[in-house]
Structures are given as structure tokens and as C-alpha cells.
Amino acid sequence: MAQGAIKKVVLAYSGGLDTSVILKWLQEHYGCEVVTFTADIGQGEELEPARAKAQRAGVKEIYIEDLREEFVRDFVFPMFRANTLYEGEYLLGTSIARPLIAKRLVEIAAETGADAIAHGATGKGNDQVRFELTAYALNPEIRVIAPWREWELTSREKLMAYAERHGIAIEMKRDGNRSPYSMDANLLHISYEGDELEDPWVEPDPRMWRWTVAPEQAPDQSATIEIAFERGDPVAIDSKRLSPDELLAQLNRIGGANGIGRADIVENRYVGMKSRGCYETPGGTILLKAHRAIESITLDREAAHLKDELMPRYASLIYNGYWFSPERRMLQAAIDETQQRVNGVVRLKLYKGNVMVVGRKSDQSLFDPRIATFEDDAGAYQQADATGFIRLNALRLRVGARRGRI
Structure with missing residues (x-):
């Protein structure tokens, strides 16, 4: 996008090195007004310093919002109704947060009359996909700026040098205290x-x-x-x-x-x-x-088993950024029906x-101790019925074995 094409952009802003540099870069490269949005989704950090940093950078419209309850109620809990695990292990903590942040970016863009949104996700990761798929699903005409796919500031050293040239204050901890991750x-x-x-x-x-x-x-x-x-x-x-x-x-x-x-x-x-x-x-x-x-x-057994079969697909949709897709909504409706x-x-x-x-x-438990008991069940379950059940289910195996196929 050429300079002048964007008049105002909403930036997902933390106040750290990356987004502080991005804020200045947007002002310099696009010559546009920047609106900052900082979301509290329980990261455990003080967010008010981000306001002061944005103000020092000349930002006039600053959004800092507590989204913790919405995050858990409308995103985390629906995901857990499906017992969601990506690739059998990952509980999707980062993945499920991105659609909420992107949703608010789009909403704030509409509230402020912004032309575009911007994020600090790199061109190697999943987050760029999650942010942008959400944005386009909610506003197909929104424009997205992803500086890491445009600029030449491809290392921490280059970011620091840019910050120093432009007088961007970055709180640096001593190496012994700064996390390397x-x-x-x-x-x-x-x-x-x-x-x-x-x-x-x-x-x-x-x-x-x-x-x-x-x-x-x-x-x-x-x-x-x-x-x-x-x-x-x-x-x-x-x-x-x-x-x-x-x-x-x-x-x-x-x-x-x-x-x-x-x-x-x-x-x-x-x-x-x-x-x-x-x-x-x-x-x-x-x-x-x-x-x-x-x-x-x-x-019910079959409902539970079908949920388990659908879960890997549901997990992939969230991991890959399709929270607001028709197929995720369809699966969610089916999952939520099972939870009544x-x-x-x-x-x-x-x-x-x-x-x-x-x-x-549970008052609605399907577990019946009269049937499950190893003691006398007083006729609640006819054990002799199992003979025909087994013979019918064994029919294809017996036929196959007679034909030498097993």
C-alpha cells in the first residue's frame, strides 16, 4: 500500500519493543494516524504504562480494555466443551486468544473510522493467519498491515537501532533478568x-x-x-x-x-x-x-464417540485461525447441543x-448401578441376550475366515 492510501490504522499494541517500533514505523511509512488497542486477557502485566508510551508517541485515541471475562466465557469455555487438543497435546492457549483480539481491532476500526488494522505477528508464524482470517471474516473490506512482511527490520538488533534513531524509549532489563524466550x-x-x-x-x-x-x-x-x-x-x-x-x-x-x-x-x-x-x-x-x-x-455413548471423532478437526480450525468460519460455527452448534x-x-x-x-x-447421570453391578441385578440385564448379539456381530468374521480372508 502506498503512502497516503491509509489515513488511520488501529494497531494491536503492547508497548513493548516490537509494537513501539511498529507504531512509529506506521506513522513514518504510511504518514497515517495510529489508534492503539491493548487488551487485558489475563497476561498478568500492568497495562497502564502502554497508555503513557502511546501518548508520548503522539497517539490521541488509546483503547485499553479488560476482556478477561469475555475471553473465558465466549472463547475458552466453548472450546473446552469439545475437549479440544491440537495434535493430542496442545490446549490452544495462544490460538484461542487471537480471534478475540482481532474482533476488537475490527470493531475499533469501525468506531474510529480507521481504514486498516495492524498487528506485530511475524511472517513465519500462525498468528498472522489467525488475526487476518478473523479480520476478513468480520469485515471483508478491511485492510491489514503486517509490518514484519514489509519492512527490513528483521532482527532484534535492527529494531533496537531503529528505536534509538527515533528516540523510542524501551525499558531494558539486565540480561540476567530478561527472558530469552x-x-x-x-x-x-x-x-x-x-x-x-x-x-x-x-x-x-x-x-x-x-x-x-x-x-x-x-x-x-x-x-x-x-x-x-x-x-x-x-x-x-x-x-x-x-x-x-x-x-x-x-x-x-x-x-x-x-x-x-x-x-x-x-x-x-x-x-x-x-x-x-x-x-x-x-x-x-x-x-x-x-x-x-x-x-x-x-x-450417550455414540454422541461422546462422535464428539471425539470431530474434535481433531475442530482443534485444527481453531489452531489455523478459522474461529469465525461457517464450519467452526456448525461444529460448535453440534457440540453445544450435546452439552445440554x-x-x-x-x-x-x-x-x-x-x-x-x-x-x-449428576442428577442426569446415565450410569445405572442396577445394570452395571457385578452382583445379582434382579433381572435388569438379561445376560443370555449377549449370545445372539455376539453371534450376529461375529457373522462377517466367520464368513471371512471360511473364505481364508482373515
Whole structure:
């Protein structure tokens, strides 16, 4: 896009090195007015300094918003109704945050009359795809500026030099305190990439982890909690009702103290490369176990199995940035229909990195002890019926065997 083509742009802004440089670069390269948007989705950082930095850069319209409850209620919880895991391990902490941020970028662009939005995602990663697919799904005419795909500032050293030339103040911590990793945090997780993690054989430095104690250092006494569910969503811990964001934050604290939620994964990025990432998702790890437990007594067998078959596709849609796609909405409608009777309480024991289900109950349980018992079932189940059931299901196997095909 040529200079002058953009009059005003909304920038996803953290106030760190990358987005501070991007703010100035947009002003310089496009000659446009910049609106900054900073979202609080539970990253645990003070966000008001971003306002002062933006003001010093001449920004007149500054948005800093607390989106924690919306993030958990409208994005995290719907995803957990599907028991979502990408490639069997990743709880999608970064992936699920991007559609919310991009949605607000588009909304703020409409509110302020901006021509475009801008983000700081690199041309190698998944986030550029997630931001932009969301933006185009919500406003097909929106223009998107991705500086990392345009400029020549391709290293931290070049970014620092640009900041120095333009008088951009960057708070630098001493090397001993600055994390060497590329990190992303929100209420669901914190992620780590880069530095020695780029060698998948190297074990992470124990000092890297921030939310969880090492399982070896977790308490020697287990912790027991109860999580109540309504229509597939957690609503209370130990009988105390909490808002979605408060509930997840509480599970993060409990799980982290018991060494729960660490993961070391090599995943397949949508852009085609393999990437190693380490994650801490203590509350999410507990929720996944608890949700599957309450479903085990409230969901019909075939509905549960079909959900498990659909889940990998659903997970890929979220990972690849298709939260606002027709197919994700279609799958969500089917998943949500299964959750109407997923109500009850799960009791869990947490011990040194492990989450163990030790009880589950529901007024709508499909578990019938009269049928399941190993004792006399008083005629609730006719065991002789199993003979015909087995013979019918064995018919094709017997025919095949007679023909020498098995």
C-alpha cells in the first residue's frame, strides 16, 4: 500500500519493543494516524504504562480494555466443551486468544473510522493467519498491515537501532533478568519459544517456568477439589460460584501450586514448519480432565464417540485461525447441543503434576448401578441376550475366515 492510501490504522499494541517500533514505523511509512488497542486477557502485566508510551508517541485515541471475562466465557469455555487438543497435546492457549483480539481491532476500526488494522505477528508464524482470517471474516473490506512482511527490520538488533534513531524509549532489563524466550500469556496459558528451545533435544531450563512448581517440588500432600458444571461449562469450585475468568484464575493457582500443566511439544504450524513450544496450562489441564469425567456419566455413548471423532478437526480450525468460519460455527452448534445435560460435580485429586478423577455425580447421570453391578441385578440385564448379539456381530468374521480372508 502506498503512502497516503491509509489515513488511520488501529494497531494491536503492547508497548513493548516490537509494537513501539511498529507504531512509529506506521506513522513514518504510511504518514497515517495510529489508534492503539491493548487488551487485558489475563497476561498478568500492568497495562497502564502502554497508555503513557502511546501518548508520548503522539497517539490521541488509546483503547485499553479488560476482556478477561469475555475471553473465558465466549472463547475458552466453548472450546473446552469439545475437549479440544491440537495434535493430542496442545490446549490452544495462544490460538484461542487471537480471534478475540482481532474482533476488537475490527470493531475499533469501525468506531474510529480507521481504514486498516495492524498487528506485530511475524511472517513465519500462525498468528498472522489467525488475526487476518478473523479480520476478513468480520469485515471483508478491511485492510491489514503486517509490518514484519514489509519492512527490513528483521532482527532484534535492527529494531533496537531503529528505536534509538527515533528516540523510542524501551525499558531494558539486565540480561540476567530478561527472558530469552518469545512468550505469550493469557488466562489460559503461558507459552515459551526460541533460544535453546529451538533444539528439540535440549531440556528446558528449569528457571524458565513461571506459573508452575516442578512436580518434584510440589507438596507431598494431595489437594482435593470439586468442580461443578452446568451445560458443559464449569461454574463453581468447592461449591463457590465464580465468574468464568475468576474460576480459571483460581484453577491456575491451584494447579500451578501442584505442578500441573507443563507441556513440551513439537507442533505443525499452519504455514508448514515444525515448531517446538513449551506451555504452562494448569487450569486448562484440570478442566479438560474434569469435563471429560462429567461427560462420562451424562453423555450417550455414540454422541461422546462422535464428539471425539470431530474434535481433531475442530482443534485444527481453531489452531489455523478459522474461529469465525461457517464450519467452526456448525461444529460448535453440534457440540453445544450435546452439552445440554452435561451437569453435575466432579471431584479431583491433584498430586505432583497429576490430575486424578476420584468422583463424579449428576442428577442426569446415565450410569445405572442396577445394570452395571457385578452382583445379582434382579433381572435388569438379561445376560443370555449377549449370545445372539455376539453371534450376529461375529457373522462377517466367520464368513471371512471360511473364505481364508482373515
